Amino acid sequence: MENTVLSxxxxxxxxxxxxxxxxxxxxxxxxxxxxxGESGAGKSTLAMAMVxxxxxxxxxxxxxxxxxxxxxxxxxxxxxxxxxxRKVSYVAQSAAAAFNxxxxxxxxxxxxxxxxxxxxxxxxxxxxxxLFRELQLPNPETFGARYPHQVSGGQLQRAMIAMALINxxxxxxxxxxxxxxxxxxxxxxxxxxxxIVTARGCGAIYxxxxxxxxxQLADRLMVLRHGKVIETGATRTLMETPQQDYTRALVAxxxxxxxxxxxxxxxxxxxxxxxxxxxxxxxxxQDISLDLSAGHxxxxxxxxxxxxxxxxxxxxxxxxxxxxxxxxxGKPLVPRLEDRPRDARRRMQYIHQLPDLAxxxxxxxxxxxxxxxxxxxGVTGAAAEARLRQLMRDVExxxxxxxxxxxxxxxxxxxxxxxxxxxxxxxxxxxxDEVTSALDPLVEESVIQLLLRLMQQRPLxxxxxxxxxxxxxxxxxxxxxxxxxxIVEFAPAETIFAAPREAYTRTLLDAxxxxxxxxxxxxx
Amino acid sequence: MRNLGFLLSLAAxxxxxxxxxxxxLIAPYLPSxxxxxxxxxxxxxxxxxxxxxxxxxxxxxxxGLRYTLGISLxxxxxxxxxxxxxxxxxxxxxxxxxxxxxxxxxxxxxxPQIIFALVVLAVAGVxxxxxxxxxxxxxxxxxxxxxxxxxxxxxxxxxxxxxxxRGEGLGWYLRREILPNxxxxxxxxxxxxxxxxxxxxxxxxxLGVGVQxxxxxxxxxxxxxxxxxxxxxxxxxxxxxxxxxxxLSVNGIxxxxxxxxxxxxxxx
Numbered sequence: 009m010e011n012t013v014l015s016x017x018x019x020x021x022x023x024x025x026x027x028x029x030x031x032x033x034x035x036x037x038x039x040x041x042x043x044x045g046e047s048g049a050g051k052s053t054l055a056m057a058m059v060x061x062x063x064x065x066x067x068x069x070x071x072x073x074x075x076x077x078x079x080x081x082x083x084x085x086x087x088x089x090x091x092x093x094r095k096v097s098y099v100a101q102s103a104a105a106a107f108n109x110x111x112x113x114x115x116x117x118x119x120x121x122x123x124x125x126x127x128x129x130x131x132x133x134x135x136x137x138x139l140f141r142e143l144q145l146p147n148p149e150t151f152g153a154r155y156p157h158q159v160s161g162g163q164l165q166r167a168m169i170a171m172a173l174i175n176x177x178x179x180x181x182x183x184x185x186x187x188x189x190x191x192x193x194x195x196x197x198x199x200x201x202x203x204i205v206t207a208r209g210c211g212a213i214y215x216x217x218x219x220x221x222x223x224q225l226a227d228r229l230m231v232l233r234h235g236k237v238i239e240t241g242a243t244r245t246l247m248e249t250p251q252q253d254y255t256r257a258l259v260a261x262x263x264x265x266x267x268x269x270x271x272x273x274x275x276x277x278x279x280x281x282x283x284x285x286x287x288x289x290x291x292x293x294q295d296i297s298l299d300l301s302a303g304h305x306x307x308x309x310x311x312x313x314x315x316x317x318x319x320x321x322x323x324x325x326x327x328x329x330x331x332x333x334x335x336x337x338g339k340p341l342v343p344r345l346e347d348r349p350r351d352a353r354r355r356m357q358y359i360h361q362l363p364d365l366a367x368x369x370x371x372x373x374x375x376x377x378x379x380x381x382x383x384x385x386g387v388t389g390a391a392a393e394a395r396l397r398q399l400m401r402d403v404e405x406x407x408x409x410x411x412x413x414x415x416x417x418x419x420x421x422x423x424x425x426x427x428x429x430x431x432x433x434x435x436x437x438x439x440x441d442e443v444t445s446a447l448d449p450l451v452e453e454s455v456i457q458l459l460l461r462l463m464q465q466r467p468l469x470x471x472x473x474x475x476x477x478x479x480x481x482x483x484x485x486x487x488x489x490x491x492x493x494x495i496v497e498f499a500p501a502e503t504i505f506a507a508p509r510e511a512y513t514r515t516l517l518d519a520x521x522x523x524x525x526x527x528x529x530x531x532x
Numbered sequence: 533m534r535n536l537g538f539l540l541s542l543a544a545x546x547x548x549x550x551x552x553x554x555x556x557l558i559a560p561y562l563p564s565x566x567x568x569x570x571x572x573x574x575x576x577x578x579x580x581x582x583x584x585x586x587x588x589x590x591x592x593x594x595x596g597l598r599y600t601l602g603i604s605l606x607x608x609x610x611x612x613x614x615x616x617x618x619x620x621x622x623x624x625x626x627x628x629x630x631x632x633x634x635x636x637x638x639x640x641x642x643x644p645q646i647i648f649a650l651v652v653l654a655v656a657g658v659x660x661x662x663x664x665x666x667x668x669x670x671x672x673x674x675x676x677x678x679x680x681x682x683x684x685x686x687x688x689x690x691x692x693x694x695x696x697x698r699g700e701g702l703g704w705y706l707r708r709e710i711l712p713n714x715x716x717x718x719x720x721x722x723x724x725x726x727x728x729x730x731x732x733x734x735x736x737x738x739l740g741v742g743v744q745x746x747x748x749x750x751x752x753x754x755x756x757x758x759x760x761x762x763x764x765x766x767x768x769x770x771x772x773x774x775x776x777x778x779x780l781s782v783n784g785i786x787x788x789x790x791x792x793x794x795x796x797x798x799x800x
Contacts, residue, residue: 324697345697353699365690370712383698429694 011037013178013211019057019071027053027066028235035179035211040201042226042243043215044258046448047419050235051215055183058213059096060088076178093124097172101184103164107156114152117171124175139170143200162193166200173204180205181213186221190311190475195519198225199532217448219258220478220521223247224528231255247523257450259523275338277302277437277469278323283332285322291330292318293493300437305463305470307480307501309516310490316473319490320439323471324358337436354384357430361442363422367414373425374410380432395432402465403428404458420451424458431462439471444479456483477520481505489513541784544777552597559591564746571765580770583757589767592753593774599749600778603664604729610668611729612722615675620706620714622676623683634680637673645670646735653741663742667732671725678721679714686713716793723786727779734775750775 014035021028028050035041045051056063057073060080073080076095080088100106107116117139118132127135133152140148143166156164165185172180182201186194202225205212216222222229222243229246231238231254239246239255250256276299283296293315300306308316321327323334325345334341336356342348360366367376374396381387381395400407403424414422423443430438440459444452456479462468474480480487484501489512497510508514521527551558560578561567568582575581580589622630640648649666656662686692692709700709711718734751736742743749748756753771760767 326693326697346699348699350699353697358694358697360690360694362690366694368689368691368709368713370715371708380698383700433698 013037013076014058014213015072015074016058017072017074019054019073020069021050021053021057021062022067022069023063023065026069026235028057031071031232031237033230033240035213037178037211038205038209039227040205040212040214040225042222042229043213043232044217044219044222044229045232046217046450048234049232051217051232052183053235054232055098055181055213055215058179058181059092059098093120094175095177096179096181097175097177099165099168099172099180099182099185101187103168103188104156104161106168107164109156111155112152113154113156113159113167117152117167118174120171120174135174136170139173140167142173142204143167143170144196145170160193162189162196165189165193165197169197169200169204173208176208177210179211179213181215183215184217185214187216187218191477191519191521192311192515194221194521195531198521198528201225202528202532218521219449220523223523224521231258244525247525275302276300277337278341278471279335280323281333283319283322283334284330285318285327286330287328291493292327293322293490294330295494296332298488298495298498300469300471301486302436302469303463303467304485305472305483306486306488307484308471308473308488308490309475309477309480311475311516314490315493316475316490317441318493320358320441320471320473324356324439325353326358350384354380354433355435356437356439357433357435358439359423359426359430359441359443362446363419363426364414366426367422369414371413372410373412373414373417376414376425377410377429377432380429384433399428399432402431402462418451420447420455423447423455427455427458427462436467437469437471439473441473442475443472445474445476452479477517478522489516535788537784538788541781541788544781545785548597548774548778548781549601551594552601555591555594555598559588559594561588561591563587563592563595563748571760571763571767574766581765581767583767584760589753589757589770592748593750593771596748596750596753596771597774599743599747600730600733600751600775603660603667603733603743603749604726604778606664607667607671607729607733608722608726610664611671611675611725612718614668615672616679616714616718617706618672619676619679620683620710623680623687624702624705624710630680633676637676640670640673641677645732646739649732649736650739650741653736658741658744660743663733663736667729667736671729671732674725674728675721679718682714682717683710686710716789719793720786720790723782723789727782727786730775730778730782 012034016031016033019028019031020026031054033041043051043054053063053066058075060073060083062068068081075091078091080091083091107113114133114136118127118136121127121132121135136152137148140151145151145163145166159167185201186197189197198221201212201214214222214225226243228241229243230240231252233254239250239252246255247259250259278300280296280298284291284294286292296319308319310316318327322329325343325348329343336352342352345353377396377399378392381392387395396410397407400410405421405424409417409421414425417425444455447455459470463470472484481501486499487501487504488495488498489504489510490496491512497504497508497513499509504513505517508517564587566586567588568576568578568586570582570584570586572582572586578588578590580593582588583592618633622633648670652666653662687710692705695705695709733742733749734754737749737751738755740755743752745752750771754768757765757768
């Protein structure tokens with residue numbers, strides 16, 4: 009095809025084991041080609057191969073990568089570098105890590121023009137200002153004078169897209185460019201990406217693990233798993249008639265619904281009134297009034313920095329309480345964790361976001377789960393062993409894992425171990441801080457299903473912190489929406505999703521990508 | 533190659549330890565008895581010749597090893613216990629504990645080690661106890677410096693917070709959460725500190741404030757025989773070579789440990 013900017017034919021890359029096997033694709037000018045896959049699928053290796061890079065230890069076994077008519081792996085190093093400078097750009101996931109904190113944004117964005125063409129400073133400033141305007145950054149004339157830490161995450165991500173446009177590339181590779189962003193910022197960046205590709209007529213690769221995002225942006229899609237292509241096709245065809253089981257599982261409408269659990273008591277298990285908390289003298293959350301109904305799932309949603317985690321940590325006793333009242337089963341909740349009686353600590357368990365950090369790498373699973381048993385209930389020996397095996401069955405892991413160290417478990421398995429450790433204390437309230445956000449979509453789904461099953465088996469109340477509104481919709485009984493340290497809306501889930509009262513709630517809901525066709529177009 | 537170095541180091545260190553332990557059985561003469569002609573050459577008077585008083589060098593080195601290894605191992609163990617537990621405490625408690633301990637360590641470290649030791653030993657008098665305690669305090673500051681940041685990183689981990697949420701006691705934190713994760717650094721540092729303690733005690737004895745005559749450690753033996761070098765005698769080289777052998781073999785063992793643990797860390 010004449011307007012093909014990138015074609016890959018039969019690409020195989022090995023390290024110790026095969027990483028990519030027989031990958032073929034073609035990207036035309038003016039189209040966005042989506043690559044979707046879970047962690048370890050080979051997405052990043054593929055992205056690097058597109059610019060002729062192989063990571064240390066990787067070897068190209070077969071195949072060809074042709075970019076703008078040149079076969080990358082046949083070029084000499086200087087020729088390859090020239091192609092990279094002139095024909096292709098790369099937008100990385102973390103803009104904060106990609107910018108050098110010591111240089112001004114404008115200089116970094118136009119660095120390539122200075123190096124490649126020797127463009128004088130005044131002209132570069134104008135180029136930068138034009139790009140910043142195109143990307144709808146505030147005050148485009150002066151934006152370039154700022155340093156990376158002086159702008160927001162979304163602005164930094166847009167500045168990186170500006171940098172990618174400086175060489176007017178034939179192809180832009182977007183490697184999870186919105187994964188670290190809030191939904192509202194993500195929507196802005198998605199809109200811009202769509203606009204730029206259309207306006208400039210360049211080709212684009214969009215790599216992500218979030219199907220809803222890719223489905224909105226990409227014209228065609230490739231599903232990658234374990235280094236192999238599962239399925240390729242037009243986005244619409246793939247979404248509506250997936251051919252493979254794996255794709256079907258990804259696309260399938262999530263059917264989770266919250267368990268029909270009635271509140272067991274009329275009283276809320278945890279009640280906050282005018283609650284405020286923070287660090288030092290600064291209150292990060294304030295005016296919080298919130299009731300957690302026993303046996304219910306209450307989701308705490310909001311963008312990063314809205315105070316979700318601070319509020320949850322304050323309830324757990326990890327943050328200084330500055331005012332208001334808090335009760336736990338009708339009795340006052342002691343603010344400081346260290347002052348709480350052991351039984352109060354037992355009844356409320358906290359599960360962290362990153363299981364990698366929450367499990368001591370030098371304790372076996374048996375030690376990790378066994379400790380709360382011994383500590384809270386004094387269960388040891390044969391009785392403990394029976395409980396441990398039961399807990400492993402409860403979280404659907406094989407009993408052999410008891411003797412393993414966390415290092416040999418997958419992310420999803422580790423999070424299950426953390427859940428088992430919390431259950432070992434026989435708690436009444438589980439505080440889950442973004443417990444699934446580090447997991448791949450299908451693994452996330454299985455952990456959610458597990459939590460739901462556990463709630464049917466025992467009297468548990470869940471305070472579930474998340475930024476994933478899609479998940480909240482299927483899962484929550486009540487939803488509290490947080491913004492700037494306050495709860496702006498607290499209502500049953502049906503009410504929030506059907507008739508949100510607050511403008512901010514509506515904005516959040518509106519910005520959450522869904523898989524349905526035409527969603528992004530309606531928001532351009 | 534690394535394994536060969538490790539095995540050789542381990543063998544050398546084992547031989548040195550055995551020689552020190554079995555000195556009374558192996559030594560052909562008592563270390564303090566003049567049994568040869570002064571400055572007897574190797575062969576004429578024992579395996580390694582004799583010193584200025586005609587004492588058997590081989591026997592004196594065997595007994596010297598006992599002092600050098602005994603003192604440095606004791607110092608390293610004491611310093612590790614003190615330095616590491618204080619470092620853990622500072623990292624865990626933070627606040628005033630951390631500030632006060634940190635400044636105290638800074639104050640001690642601001643004076644060059646050898647001068648600090650000379651002053652303390654001059655005031656307190658030289659005995660085996662004062663020698664070991666002084667060296668242990670100085671080495672403990674170095675343990676503290678290396679281990680505190682390692683422990684601080686561990687304390688910041690969520691699994692330590694999980695223990696806090698349970699309400700664990702201090703002992704649990706230090707022994708079960710921090711210690712196992714600091715162990716690789718600790719083992720490496722321990723080996724390095726043994727090697728430095730060997731050099732330190734040898735240096736002090738060479739300066740005359742270490743082990744006192746008629747007993748002598750390896751450093752003392754070098755000093756006693758230093759003059760012999762100028763008359764073409766090689767006798768001081770043997771104890772010096774012993775010092776080198778100890779530090780080299782300890783380093784070889786430590787390198788292997790570091791390598792082993794860093795590979796493990798990569799594999800998760």
